[in-house]
Amino acid sequence: MKRRDTLKILASLPMIGWAQTQNGFAATNDKPAIKKARNLILISADGMGACQWQAPGIIRKSPLSVFGMEHCCLVDTLPLNKINGDAPSHCTALGSGVATNSGFVGLDPNGKPVKNLMEYAKEWGMARGIVSANSLVEGSIVPFVAHVRNRMMVEPITAAYVEDEFDVVLGAGKNYFTHKVTMDAPQTGVACEDDSTANLSPRQDGRNLIDELKQKGYAIEEGMDNIMRSNAKRLFGFSAPMTLPNLMQGRTEDVFVNLTEKALELLGAHSNGFMLMIGDMYVDRASHDGNLDLLCKEALNLDQVVRLALDFAKKDGNTLVVVVGTPEASGMTLTHGNPSEGKVEAKWNEPGMIHTGIMVPCFAQGPGAEHFKGSVCNHELFPILMKALEK
Numbered sequence: 001m002k003r004r005d006t007l008k009i010l011a012s013l014p015m016i017g018w019a020q021t022q023n024g025f026a027a028t029n030d031k032p033a034i035k036k037a038r039n040l041i042l043i044s045a046d047g048m049g050a051c052q053w054q055a056p057g058i059i060r061k062s063p064l065s066v067f068g069m070e071h072c073c074l075v076d077t078l079p080l081n082k083i084n085g086d087a088p089s090h091c092t093a094l095g096s097g098v099a100t101n102s103g104f105v106g107l108d109p110n111g112k113p114v115k116n117l118m119e120y121a122k123e124w125g126m127a128r129g130i131v132s133a134n135s136l137v138e139g140s141i142v143p144f145v146a147h148v149r150n151r152m153m154v155e156p157i158t159a160a161y162v163e164d165e166f167d168v169v170l171g172a173g174k175n176y177f178t179h180k181v182t183m184d185a186p187q188t189g190v191a192c193e194d195d196s197t198a199n200l201s202p203r204q205d206g207r208n209l210i211d212e213l214k215q216k217g218y219a220i221e222e223g224m225d226n227i228m229r230s231n232a233k234r235l236f237g238f239s240a241p242m243t244l245p246n247l248m249q250g251r252t253e254d255v256f257v258n259l260t261e262k263a264l265e266l267l268g269a270h271s272n273g274f275m276l277m278i279g280d281m282y283v284d285r286a287s288h289d290g291n292l293d294l295l296c297k298e299a300l301n302l303d304q305v306v307r308l309a310l311d312f313a314k315k316d317g318n319t320l321v322v323v324v325g326t327p328e329a330s331g332m333t334l335t336h337g338n339p340s341e342g343k344v345e346a347k348w349n350e351p352g353m354i355h356t357g358i359m360v361p362c363f364a365q366g367p368g369a370e371h372f373k374g375s376v377c378n379h380e381l382f383p384i385l386m387k388a389l390e391k
Helices: 003-011 050-060 087-096 117-123 154-164 209-215 224-229 254-267 282-289 292-316 378-388
Strands: 017-021 024-028 039-045 071-076 127-135 168-172 179-183 198-202 219-222 235-238 274-280 319-325 332-338 343-348 360-365 375-377
Touching: 039 292, 039 378, 050 292, 050 332, 050 343, 050 360, 071 378, 087 117, 087 378, 117 127, 117 154, 117 274, 117 378, 127 254, 127 292, 154 209, 168 254, 209 219, 219 224, 224 235, 224 254, 235 254, 254 274, 254 292, 274 292, 282 292, 292 319, 292 343, 319 378, 375 378
Parallel strands: 039 274, 039 319, 071 375, 127 168, 127 274, 168 235, 219 235
Antiparallel strands: 017 024, 071 360, 179 198, 319 360, 332 343
């Protein structure tokens, strides 16, 4: 299907906004025409509600870069079947326009696959890339790659990377592409996953996806030095065999920044535009741990990536940058402190691996950004993103 034909179909669908009235909110269909972007940089900030964005800026006495973006809205992250949301269902909704059940990856509530932004971008001839701060099988990333019942179905998820044929894929987790990975103890998803407990055995499907990627013409690079030296048009770059630790346990700030920089360098050379999906998971895990110091360090690292994307967009002039949270992590509240002294204290209402149902901020800048306003459900972001990409 041609890009213009797809967009004609989408344009025929009703787009419902919200206009404020004396009695609350009423539906309206009078949205102005959306400006067009050549490129889209979509950044998923896992677990980041308002407090997760606010606290790091208080500590450094300067707001994070997202607060300088021109437009923002509040996003309802709820899945269809519960209050406590999750990244897979949330990113499925915003990436496909279809609200779905908790845990579903790229599936509608009936378990049927739904087409996502990356799949549309492929049809339109755009270059496509993914950057993960951690592994390539994280819950906020895989809805743009695969169609499975839950994010723990790692074999079909990694196989989908081969079938989807992205141009640039950068992140940790090479072992998932070659082996079945089991852990001696359950992965808790807290500040650092312990790779030392990993057991490797042959994949159940018998495939070696690295060999298959090489057969398709991909350059496979391991380690940051090799990734940064590569000029391959089709690149899979693995920052680590499994996962990376948090910033307090050995990861350096330049890893995430450099991966993003390399992706923008390679994708920016494509004449038909690109879509880049960037995922950060570390703030989410620090918030689940109730570790304010770590949370702020990780958020400031993410801020460097956001700044890099905004600088690229400013220079390019035709790039839409969208930064959106996934379900808020553990009910963070700012309780005490002194902003003038760079001090803040926080508490968490739901410590541990619990996501709350509060709305999360979404920030936008670039062509089409003015339509990110008010409050929307996660699936209502999709038609705005789609229309913003029309050429």
